[in-house]
Amino acid sequence: MSFPELELIYFAAPGRARPIRLVLEIGKIPFKDTRVTKEEFGALLQAGELPLQTVPILKVDGKFASSQSGAIIRFVAALAGLQLTGATAVVRGEDIVATLEDILGLWVKYFSSSEEEKEKNGIDFVESGFPFYAKHIESILGNRQHEGPFVNEKLSWVDIYMYCFAELGVDTAKAVNKESPLLKFPRFAAVVKAVSEIPEVAAHQ
Ligand SMILES: N[C@@H](CCC(=O)N[C@@H](CS)C(=O)NCC(=O)O)C(=O)O
Structure with a gap:
């Protein structure tokens, strides 16, 4: 090709x-x-x-x-060949992407907070902000009509986006010594795990 x-x-x-x-x-x-x-x-x-x-x-x-x-x-x-194909895939996938962008917006506020407020804002992000949006993503995943791990039947760029953006929650939790917020969202976590097992992702530098 x-x-x-x-x-x-x-x-x-x-x-x-x-x-x-x-x-x-x-x-x-x-x-x-x-x-x-x-x-x-x-x-x-x-x-x-x-x-x-x-x-x-x-x-x-x-x-x-x-x-x-x-x-x-x-x-x-x-x-x-990793685009969203079909109307249902588009509405489901793009809703998730826009929600991940909302998570990023909140994370940027946490990340740019003053040294005095950083820990408190980090805990808020991990315990309240991230879960608020992740719950919505989890419910979209709950409406899927297929058994596979990805957002749609076949891998798309949205799964890769989820994998990358999930780290905002996971890494912030580590920084403030809290449990990963992904643990409460098994469908979201399963997408992240499935993407992490793709050989190119595992080998990425
Ligand atoms: N809407 C743009 C935003 C891009 C953006 O904010 N890029 C940042 C890095 S992530 C940047 O270039 N910042 C300028 C700087 O660091 O001076 C996009 O999504 O591509």
């Missing part, structure tokens, strides 16, 4: 690039994984190569294609 020439530009961190990198790796799609330092990011900014002053950036065949991670992941998922 032939693919366009892809370059993903992001920091040397998982962040918003991780689900994109994983989808490309699972799809066996070659790409240039450009990981920039803060200085290199500044140089790209100066050169006018970051239209929204943010990364990730995707270049296709050497030309700018997108500066929105949501657009990039849907594009690479379509190339990898």
Whole structure:
């Protein structure tokens, strides 16, 4: 199969690039994984190569294609055959993705809180914020009409998104010495486990 020439530009961190990198790796799609330092990011900014002053950036065949991670992941998922197919898959999957973005919004508030408030806000996130949204995701998963572990019958980029975003809860719980909030959501946890067992995910760096 032939693919366009892809370059993903992001920091040397998982962040918003991780689900994109994983989808490309699972799809066996070659790409240039450009990981920039803060200085290199500044140089790209100066050169006018970051239209929204943010990364990730995707270049296709050497030309700018997108500066929105949501657009990039849907594009690479379509190339990898990991897109949401069919109306029910779209409404179920996109509801989960939007809810994961809500979780990220809350987590950013916790993460940017002052040193004095950090522990208390972390505990609130693990015991109340994350579970509020995870309960909703769990109920969507409860409405599935199939027996497999994934959101839809077949693996899609949404499962990979869930795997990446679940770490916000798991890692914050570790940071504040609390139990993982995923333990209360067995269907969500089963998606995360199934994705973690995909060879490309297990081998990802
Ligand atoms: N809506 C954008 C947001 C991207 C974004 O906020 N990127 C952050 C890194 S995760 C960034 O480039 N921040 C600029 C900086 O760190 O100076 C997307 O999802 O792609």
